[in-house]
Amino acid sequence: MNCFLKGEEYCPHATHTMPVLDQMVSADALIFTTPVFVLSLSGCMKSFLDHYAYIFIVHRARSEMFNKKAFILTSTVGAGSKAAIKTISTSLKYWGVNRVYNYSFTTFGTEWDNMALDKKSKIKKEIMNKSKKFYTEVNSGIKHRPYLFISFMFKMSRFILKKYADESSLDKQYWIDQGWYFGEKSPF
Ligand SMILES: Cc1cc2nc3c(=O)[nH]c(=O)nc-3n(C[C@H](O)[C@H](O)[C@H](O)COP(=O)(O)O)c2cc1C
Numbered sequence: 001m002n003c004f005l006k007g008e009e010y011c012p013h014a015t016h017t018m019p020v021l022d023q024m025v026s027a028d029a030l031i032f033t034t035p036v037f038v039l040s041l042s043g044c045m046k047s048f049l050d051h052y053a054y055i056f057i058v059h060r061a062r063s064e065m066f067n068k069k070a071f072i073l074t075s076t077v078g079a080g081s082k083a084a085i086k087t088i089s090t091s092l093k094y095w096g097v098n099r100v101y102n103y104s105f106t107t108f109g110t111e112w113d114n115m116a117l118d119k120k121s122k123i124k125k126e127i128m129n130k131s132k133k134f135y136t137e138v139n140s141g142i143k144h145r146p147y148l149f150i151s152f153m154f155k156m157s158r159f160i161l162k163k164y165a166d167e168s169s170l171d172k173q174y175w176i177d178q179g180w181y182f183g184e185k186s187p188f
Contacts, residue, residue, distance in 0.1 A: 004170075025064045028138055029069050029070065029134070029138040030071070031070070032071070033073040035076065036076035036079070041074075041083075041084040045088065046087065049088065049091040052095065056095065058160060060170065060174040065095045065097050066096040066098060066143075066146075066187040069137055070101070071131075071134050072089060072103075073127075074104040075104070075105055075106075077106070077108065077110065084104075085102045085104060089102065098144055101133075103127060154186075154187075158181065161175055
């Protein structure tokens with residue numbers, strides 16, 4: 001809560017999280033990977049995302065994220081990719097990321113090294129195709145229309161801040177500084 005209320009520099013892990021955010025903000029694109037653990041994302045990845053709750057749109061979203069494309073890659077022996085991808089994707093969309101792509105592969109009950117060669121090469125081929133498409137997409141520099149739900153959430157966030165945020169709210173001040181609070185500017 002320190003991140004939300006006092007500022008991200010007050011997060012107990014700020015020395016780790018702030019440099020990583022700087023790198024994400026200046027990166028050409030974002031790529032997230034996780035194995036599926038207990039039908040969802042790994043605890044490490046969840047914990048990582050939790051540290052950036054304060055850059056959700058309703059708080060202090062970074063304007064650079066609205067130009068960004070992201071890719072999520074997951075592996076599983078059988079099930080759970082959908083939930084893992086959904087959780088990561090939800091965070092990224094609420095950060096304002098313009099487009100989120102994904103690929104998941106299943107090792108069918110065994111480890112990668114023990115998989116049949118034909119299955120491995122099929123997965124490698126699919127990953128290669130997906131990554132080429134992602135590279136082309138990032139290189140194109142095209143900024144797509146925002147996800148409908150996110151543009152709705154942006155308007156909702158302004159409403160919430162106007163109705164509930166008090167004068168000392170960092171989020172409110174941030175929105176004013178960005179020009180989003182009175183609607184002079186838009187991150188989209
Ligand atoms: C704690 C734990 C929980 C797991 N839960 C699932 C699961 O719910 N469903 C599944 O299909 N595989 C599950 N797995 C298998 C992993 O998805 C698999 O080992 C992983 O995709 C391989 O990636 P890695 O080599 O990076 O670990 C689990 C593995 C671990 C260690």
